[in-house]
Amino acid sequence: MIHVSDIKDLERLTIHKVGNASNEDPLVLSQQPLELKDETIGNLLLSYFIQPFTNNAEYFRFTHDADLHLNEVFKYCSLIFGDKESFQEQSVNIAKHLYKVSTHPKIKGGELYIVHFSQCQVDGEDVEAIGIFKSENRDTYLKVFLSDENYELNYDDGININKLDKGCLVFNIGQEDGYKVSIVDSNSKNEAVYWKDAFLQVERKADSYHQTETMVTLCQQFIQQKLPEEFEMNRVDQIDLLKKSATYFKEKEQFQMDEFAEEVLGHPDAVDAFRNYRENFRDEIPDEFDISNPAVKKQQKFFKSILKLDKNFHVYVHGNREMIERGYDEERNMNYYKLYFQDEK
Template sequence: MIHVSEFKDLELLSIHKVGNPSQEEALICSQAPLELQDETISQLLLTYFIQPFTNSAEYFRFFHEADLQLNEIFQYCRRIFENRDNFHEQSVNIAKHLYKHSTHPKIKGGELYIAYFSKCQVDGEDVEALGIFKSETRDTYLKVFLANESYQVNYDDGININKLDKGCLVYNTEEENGYKVSVIDSISKQNEAVYWKDSFLQIQRRDDSYHQTELAVNMCKQFIHDKLPSEYEISRVDQVDLLNKSAAYFKEKEQFQLDDFAQEVLGNPEAIASFKEYRDHFQHESQQQIPDEFDISSPAVKKQQKVFKSVLKLDRNFHIYIHGDREMIERGFDEATNMSYYKLLFENET
């Protein structure tokens, strides 16, 4: 996870205008980097560029199906890291590459910012970083000013520094694996947004603890929600209980161990065998590996909390949230009304 304070010295910044060629909009490249002389503007830009990444703990890397060296953005970034004198030339190449991939009719044109940071801290390591940011939406602002001893109101069109539309931070580390990369896409919608991550950047998630935790959480949820009911007669309350146990395991443990999880959460030998078989099926379907052991990423668990829904929805009348002892809730059937019911046991009411 990163913080604005960890980014020092926005030393270079080039701005280009990238339109949509299918809408006959132009690509307009500046002739030289912007001269950053005003400290206030530099700090505002730093906030605009970096603040959206502060809650992100997920990392990606550049890749290419044939050879990493064929990834164009990877090459442009590498040339800048090798020699900062290449910065503006490569920023133009990045703009041209984005223009080439901005042909979907719903893609909006906007300003493209290429920034060079001489130092930032990522996972305790001080490295250089490159930023690639795009603003696509503009806001209207009211301007209140004093004129002839009376206040007047006017308006202006501009960019909201709290709403970065698309961004990418490339850290100068792990070059041989495609660098460590952070990405945001705040207005990602269906097909037109695929161009930023898939076509323009060509990135994929790194096989790290965050990604492994995210995969394991989803795999466990799908097993409990989909697989178990197809093999065993299991009530919805028991499903919720298993989801709660799974959530507790990921929150309380520092390391995931397949055998430990299966024994602690499932317990039943047949269910454990089914779970391990399902893990193999899940890996085959997703074409991604879940190791028997890995460090659990707390940010990934926090992001995936919604996966472990501990709520029973009864018709349209009631929602029952189950957070604790499974033995405190019983299910029954009332023959007089021909309806099912739940009995809840408790000591105190608040």
């Protein structure tokens, strides 16, 4: 969870206009930081910048194939953290770097806001941070105003402050490991990958969020893909194991590989198969780690307990596995499910 302490954190704010280099759009650089004299504008900007990050529990870190210090954004942020007076100079360097990598023909130009936050609270720790935000989409707004005792309408072009297109918060934590970085990108199309991969050059931090997310995916793939290859298993049995997995991740505070295998899978052959499957991912996740509740919540879609039967029925299996029975009707030459229940609502 991210909190920004108060409005004075926006005292260092500069805006540049970064176009698409391949389309020969211009790069327009401000010469000095913006002076915010209106508190209302400051509050609106603070909400525009920070609100998209408040429920983001996933963190990244800067990387580089050769040397971390060759990562441009890492280098420029480090210089700002080391000398606040270099803020404007380094903001220009950040804008030039973004312009250099904005080469895909579909990348939209827009305003680039760079902010220095003197105090943020991240996961209970007070730190300074640098924000890099880009607005790419503009909206048309109606203006209603009173003129000579009559209301009239007009329109204007502007930025929707309820939707941040791209954003990055760099927290002054763990410099030697590439800092702690949080990212927002409203565009998931291929041309938008430039923000994370070409501009920021980041990768996910190997924390509990990443470990939980990866293990949930691993378990889902094992139950739905690997187990049916090695054992006779129908969809109801798969759903039952997915439900047990969901319960484990929701109720436990720590993942323990052996405990999970015994409690969820149970059968010795299935346990052995899971341990063998797990070996393919040993470099990504340890056998024991703290379970991240935000990651479990995000991965809920992997625990869906739905039987899709042709185009006729969707059966939601929530309870006792023994209350549903699968069979085959030779006369009709069709499969069937028999459901046992006491009350009908």
